[in-house]
Amino acid sequence: MESEFFDCHTHSEFSACAEDVTLQKYTEIARTTPQAFAVTDHSAHICYPPDKRWGFWTDDAAELFERSREQARQCVTQYIEATRRAQCGGMLIGIELDVLPDGRIVFPEGLLGTLDVVLGAIHSMPTLRHERPLEEIEAEFRLQVEALARHGMHVLAHPFRLLLSNQVPVTDELLEWTVRMAGQAGFSLEINSHQQFHEYDLRMVRMALERGIPAAVGTDSHRLAEFGDFSYHVAILREAGLTEQQWQSHLWRPPRPAREAAAG
Numbered sequence: 001m002e003s004e005f006f007d008c009h010t011h012s013e014f015s016a017c018a019e020d021v022t023l024q025k026y027t028e029i030a031r032t033t034p035q036a037f038a039v040t041d042h043s044a045h046i047c048y049p050p051d052k053r054w055g056f057w058t059d060d061a062a063e064l065f066e067r068s069r070e071q072a073r074q075c076v077t078q079y080i081e082a083t084r085r086a087q088c089g090g091m092l093i094g095i096e097l098d099v100l101p102d103g104r105i106v107f108p109e110g111l112l113g114t115l116d117v118v119l120g121a122i123h124s125m126p127t128l129r130h131e132r133p134l135e136e137i138e139a140e141f142r143l144q145v146e147a148l149a150r151h152g153m154h155v156l157a158h159p160f161r162l163l164l165s166n167q168v169p170v171t172d173e174l175l176e177w178t179v180r181m182a183g184q185a186g187f188s189l190e191i192n193s194h195q196q197f198h199e200y201d202l203r204m205v206r207m208a209l210e211r212g213i214p215a216a217v218g219t220d221s222h223r224l225a226e227f228g229d230f231s232y233h234v235a236i237l238r239e240a241g242l243t244e245q246q247w248q249s250h251l252w253r254p255p256r257p258a259r260e261a262a263a264g
């Protein structure tokens with residue numbers, strides 16, 4: 001298992017789409033290997049009620065979230081307590097943060113700052129569901145990225161997955177806007193191996209590196225078999241022209257206090 005990478009993105013049983021990954025397994029891995037990583041479950045799966053775990057992916061997302069605010073706070077608190085109890089070795093605790101179409105984050109107020117790693121992700125876009133024109137889809141994409149940036153995300157997870165998996169073309173202009181935004185707002189862009197978009201990832205990484213923006217490495221593990229496999233990241237970084245000696249200085253690492261807390 002390669003340990004020079006920090007895996008910013010893994011899931012546990014707190015995500016409805018996780019398969020055999022569990023906090024218990026991560027604890028074993030953290031105890032027995034030098035691999036550093038963050039557990040980053042989906043905020044929408046934690047915040048929506050158990051019988052509506054996919055409620056965020058519907059047109060009732062905002063209303064359902066509003067109705068389950070109190071329960072969401074309890075569930076997020078339980079998530080943070082459980083993951084902190086499991087934390088050891090190189091394990092950090094984070095979240096994969098969702099944002100509602102109106103720009104509000106799917107997370108209770110005041111708790112985001114207690115986490116080590118905040119990934120922002122675009123998982124649901126009403127304009128896509130309703131097959132709106134490309135300019136409306138792009139506008140919604142920008143709005144969600146800006147909202148996540150305002151809330152201090154460290155890394156934009158799989159930046160173009162939702163668009164590309166819905167056969168929406170990612171224009172050079174949108175790619176450039178995203179990289180520019182990352183530079184201005186100070187977030188990193190993830191190379192995500194769970195669903196691979198080689199051509200776009202390579203273009204994004206090249207553009208980011210040219211502008212001094214670090215790339216983040218994420219396996220987005222939903223299955224244990226994905227954990228620790230950095231072959232895709234290595235391929236992208238090499239093709240982008242980075243030698244192994246350059247990886248450490250060009251890749252995103254979590255803020256120092258979080259790492260020190262984990263080490264202690």
Ligand SMILES: [Zn+2]
Binds near residue numbers: 096121123157158
């Ligand atoms: Zn995601």
Ligand SMILES: [Zn+2]
Binds near residue numbers: 009011096220
């Ligand atoms: Zn994920």
